[in-house]
Amino acid sequence: MENKESKIRIQWFPGHMTKAKREMQEKMKMVDMVIELRDARIPNASKNPMIEELCGQKPHLIILSKKDKAQDVITKKWMDALSNETTKVIALDIIKENITPKVVAASKELMKAKIDRMIKRGIRPRAIRAMVVGVPNVGKSTFINRIAKKKVAVTGDRPGVTRSLQWSKVNQDLELLDTPGVLWPKFEDETVGVLLAITGAIRDEILPLEEIAAWAMRYLIAHHPDALVKRYGVEICDNPYEMLERVARKRGFMRNQEMDEKRTIETFLREIRDDKLGAISWEVPNEM
Known part of the structure; x- marks a missing residue:
């Protein structure tokens, strides 16, 4: 095997992702907050800077998915590092845990100020509307199906399964808008593309x-x-x-x-x- 030390060039921005970004921009005004799934093994590499731009100042819940695949001590450090006044971070094993109570509680905590204002004005709070975002193969569709306790999103252990935006009702407190996994046009840091490739966020066929x-x-x-x-x-x-x-x-x-x-x-x-x-x-x- 030849020893290659050259830079690894990875780019992947299919047409459906360009369309998805445009649709997400249009739908963002309809939601109260954003739930972003990141891979607990690579919380920085699985952050999409386009999503940060789309979110603006909306409350932001980061879910470190696949926590069972990462080291607990390091995941806890990431939770501390990523949290701030408008951002809450939780780690979940989406497949094995009862995730609904944890996600609803975290969403309510993030939206507490707005909910309190509505109650003070005599308005009955409606269900929180959250857009679910993340890079491909991070577990968004599985998350939607598990939290809604029924199959409302197509899943697959490969990137690029979800291709359109779709709503699903969790309960009286929370409604979710699922979105396709979106990668950005250019990886400024070579390591980001490599880590996404290692963990399966990019199709092997082009790597x-x-x-x-x-x-x-x-x-x-x-x-x-x-x-x-x-x-x-x-x-x-x-x-x-x-x-x-x-x-x-x-x-x-x-x-x-x-x-x-x-x-x-x-x-x-x-x-x-x-x-x-x-x-x-x-x-x-x-x-x-």
Whole structure:
């Protein structure tokens, strides 16, 4: 396997995302607040700067999804780092937790001032209307279905499943507007695109998978060598390409003494995404 140290260029901005941004801008005036899902493993990389721009001054609930895939201690640090006067942060395992009470309570807390003003004026508060946003494959549709306790959004373990905006009623307190996952036109920081690729937010078909796998291996060598030893039973070295070859040998992914690169890389990335190496946080707040 060739050792490549060149910059990794990743861009992906399909037409439906351009349309989605325009629709989100139009619908923003209809909602009271924004619920943004981010991947707990990469809370900074899974932040979309376009969404921040669209939100303006509206109350903002950040949900760190897939918390079971990240390290608890680091997730708590992120919750502290991202919270401010208009932004509340909670971490959820969307699939296993009873998320509805937590999300409704957090939304009410964010909207308390407005609700109190309405009550003071003798107006019966209506359900809070929230727009649900986030990058592809962060779990928005699963979140909508779990919180509404019925299948109202199409789901899939791949980016780009939701293609249109749709409303769903949670209960008398909360209504949600689901939106397609939107990436931005250009990644200013190369690492952002790489982390989104590692965690499955970008379609593998358009990625330089060898370079993505090498980047991931390099990070794991530096920060989680024990996870590599436990999963693959390999001796650690500093060269990520050599490490991938050692994994291939352990797994029997060799053909005529040569590594089956495609099979090795696809298996390695899939096992990262499926938590086979354990819960791993790929970003920490002080590295932002």
